[in-house]
Every structure is written in C-alpha cells, then in structure tokens.
Amino acid sequence: MTTRSQEMTDATVMLKHTLRRDDFELDVDVQIPANGVTGLFGQSGSGKTTLLRCIAGLEPGTSKDIRPVHKRSIGYVFQTPQLFPHLDVRRNIEFGLRRSSSPRVDQAQVVEMLGLSDLLERKPGGLSGGEAQRVAIAAVLLRSPQLVLMDEPLASLDERRKGELLPYLDRLHDDMSVPMIYVSHNIDEVSRLCDHLLLIDNGKIIGDGSLHDMLCRLDLPMLSGGNAGSVIEAKPEHYDDGYDLTRFSFSGGELSVPGQYDLRRPRVRLRIAAHDVSICRTKPNDSTILNILDARVDEVHVADTASALVRLAIGTDYLLALITRCSVVRLDIKKGDRLFAQVKSVTVRR
C-alpha cells in the first residue's frame, strides 16, 4: 500500500510517504527547506532510492488521489543517466522542455552552466558517463521542475569523471533556486554539496537538520566513526606565495591551508575530519601543526570502548575531535573545559 502527499509551501516541502512490502517498510513524514540541496544519507538498503521513487510517483500505489508521474513537476536524475539513444543531445534536453507547461529556466544558461555547447549535435551513445550525466541534469532542469531528485548521480562514474562532474554540481547548487534532494552514501559529497541533511535508516528518517548541526551531532552513529567531521564556512583572506598557503578566517579564528584559492570568493566550505583534530591542554609552540585554535569542550561522547568524539565550540562554529577514550581520562576532558584544538588537515570543499 502506498500513500503520498506532497505539499509545497513557500518555505518547506512536505514529504509524507508510506510503503509496505513483504520485507521492507518505508514510513517517512518530514519537511525539507524549499531552497538549497537536501542530502539524503544512509547505507545501501536503507530506503533512499525507494523514497525518491515514491516522491516521483514511480512506485505503484493504490491511493486514488495520486497524480500520474508525468503530471508531477518532479525531475529525476538517475544513478545511470537515462538518455534517449535515438535523439541527439539537443533533442534530449528539449524532450522535457517541450512537455512542460510553464518553462521558466533559460535554456542557454543551463547549456552554458553544464558545459554542453559542444555536445548538442552528438548522440548519447558517444558521450562519456560524466557528459551523459550532465546532459541528463540539463534535461531535468529545463523542465523547470518544482523539485529535483538526484539518485547518487556520481556513483556510476570513476574517480576522474567524478572530479569532472563535481564542479558542475557546485554551480548547480549556487545558481539554481529549485530545491533538490541529493541521495548519497558518501559523506564527502554530502558535506560538499548539501545544506540540509536527512538521515535514513531502515525506511525511517532518523535525523534531519542543517548540515552544520547534523554533522556535529554526536548521537548519530551513522555520522560518527570514519564519517565524523564538521563543515565550516570561511572566507579566504590572504595568499602567502612564499609558502604557498592560503589563510581563511572564520568565526573562531584563522586556518591556513596549502595551495592557492580564489580570494574574491566571499566564503568557501571547509571540511575538517574528526580524526584530523587533536586536543592539548596547553598551547604548544613547538608543533609542526600550523592551525592551533582556542576551543571550549561542548560535549564528550564515548563512541566505543577505545575512542571518544569530542565536540569543540570555536567561535560560533564547531569542530569534532576523534580521540582515544584513554586520552579523555588522562587529560580529564569534560564539558566546559578551555583548551586547544590542533587541526592537522583541512579540505576545501568548494
């Protein structure tokens, strides 16, 4: 049995879906923001794709009030791009546009944004996986959907192609106002592309909130362990060409990152993995680590018998530190302590 309802208000999109199968039950009732990218994160088999298919109307239902798939204004980017082999790229991306009652998206802009100008006359058979996925995304956007669903659009690509497609997805995030749900089981992709996060496990949403808040929650086992890490927004301030380091400022101080980054960008997203953060009681002045920040212990969470996750408040941002439980006891780390966080490495996400 399937029931659905989906209402879009100015600020939120309601997702309410239940589906019962012999071996699986999906039961989702959640609201997501009507702008930006919402990550849908969970292990394989957790119901991510099933939820997307319910939203799109691709799961057969018995409820009478469901609109057929083609009347919903919901774009679907499949894991493997599904282009029409008998049409060239231009006719592929115009397929949905021609069937749209109210096209609002500028075709030239989308073609430019996704770098398709040179591909328009080609047939899909001759495209690489990344190119085909860009075409599929353009086709979906041109239909001016009210919601775009992306089902692991990078999963079918090798690392190099992924690297090629990611900057286009960044631009999509920055330039398009349509809300998107981005399915992934890769926390790196999610922390790069998403603003909001839904965690799904066994057909149920077990957590939702802004990306920053969610990544700093210590009670969600899915985000701890190897996935634990925080994301902060920072502004590139200065490039030191002598040492090839870029200095970023954020609410809690400054971070130096190897490499040169565009100083004109108002803010970039930095990801700091929990296992790259260590803690000292006194400020070391003989460490090789460049980034040492004043921090306050916000919460200590014992993750397992050997390790603990510590949430550190730094300015208005948070960092997570993955340390041993032994160190927690030895240094007597507890909530409210003032100490120093050493950040070994920072990834500039975009």
Add this chain to the structure above:
Amino acid sequence: MDALAGMSSFAPLLLSAQLALVTSVVLILLGTPLAWWLSQTSSRFKPAAQAIVAMPIVLPPTVLGFYLLILLGPHGAIGAWWVELTGSALTFSFAGLVIASCVYSLPFAVQPLQSAFESMPRQTLEFAWTQGASKLDAFFAVTVPMSVRGFIGAAVLSFAHTLGEFGVVLMVGGNIPGETRVISIAIYDHVETLNYGAAHQLSLLLLGFAFLVLLGMFVINRRWSVR
C-alpha cells in the same frame, strides 16, 4: 496470346505480394499493442496468451486452415456475421485470406516486437515519464524509435512468412485466379499438371525473393547494431 499467358503466370505473384503486404500492415497494427501488453504484464494469463500466439508455429497449416474454414464459413461465427454485413462469403475471398494469414503469421509479428519491447530499459521509460511524457506519449516518442529493429523484423518476417503460406490458403481460399490463387498454389498447380517450366519460374522467383528479403533484414539489423 503469349503476353496474356505471361501475365497470368505472374498474377499469382502479384496477389501473393498484395496479400503479404496487407497482412504485415494489419499485423503491425494489431501485434504492437499485443506485444506491448505481453512485454509488460505479469498477469497470470500471460503464459496462456503466449502459448496461443505461438500456436501457428507448431500446428500443421491444415489444422489451422480447417478451424479457420469453419470459423470463417457462411455458418461460422465470423463468417455468418460477415455475410450479414457485406452480403458475400468470407471463405474463398481475398478478405478471408487476409484474416487467415493474420492468424497464421501472428507469432512472426508479435515475437520480434515483444522481444524488442522487453529489451527496453525500464528506467529510460521512467525517465521519459518524469520528463512529462504520458505513457502513450512515451510509447511513441521513446519506445517505438528505440524498437525500430523489432518493427523491421516483425514486418519482414510476417511478410515473408505470408508469402510462403500454402496449407492455410488451400483450406480457406481455394484456387480462384485473381482472388485467392497465390504463388504457392500456382506452383502446386503447375507441378500437378506437369508444367515444370512454369513451376521452375515461380519457384526460382520465390527463392530469390525470400533470400533478398532476409538478406536485407540482416543487413539493416547489423547496421543498426553497430550504429
């Protein structure tokens, strides 16, 4: 005299070609929805439907022709209705031959179409639907062009198979020149009357034609697959 004789010896060929053409057009029109249903359904009637469609491959044409003769005859279920509608009998007429040929060649149209439809990736259709195409729209805009090989195969096979039919025609159509005297019947006649020359002529024609049609189909299929 010679010219007339020449014409009459080619008339069966023309009639056969006509019958095969009409039959394959009708079969594409009727076979497409049937093949689509068979390719998509998980109904418990599917095996039975598939068995019925495939029966003409197994049954001797005489058996098929016998039942058709009864069904299409002036007192048969279809034949009586036809007489009422048109005033003439369906048996021993061209229209009757078309109906009989459609039954006889049905599997040759349905099976290539069904396998083409079955090889359509489901997600490509789902993508078309999410892109605003209704099921019917998606069928014509996506499924049909992606199944071109199936359509070519169905048309060629049902055309060629109809051209070669003998038993069913003999039972239902008889041997009326210009109406039901198709090429295979004419050849049989020539052999019966020991006119081996004329039999050779028509047989050779059919042999060459069958080869060319099948060759053409395989060449087209090959071109399509390496595209």
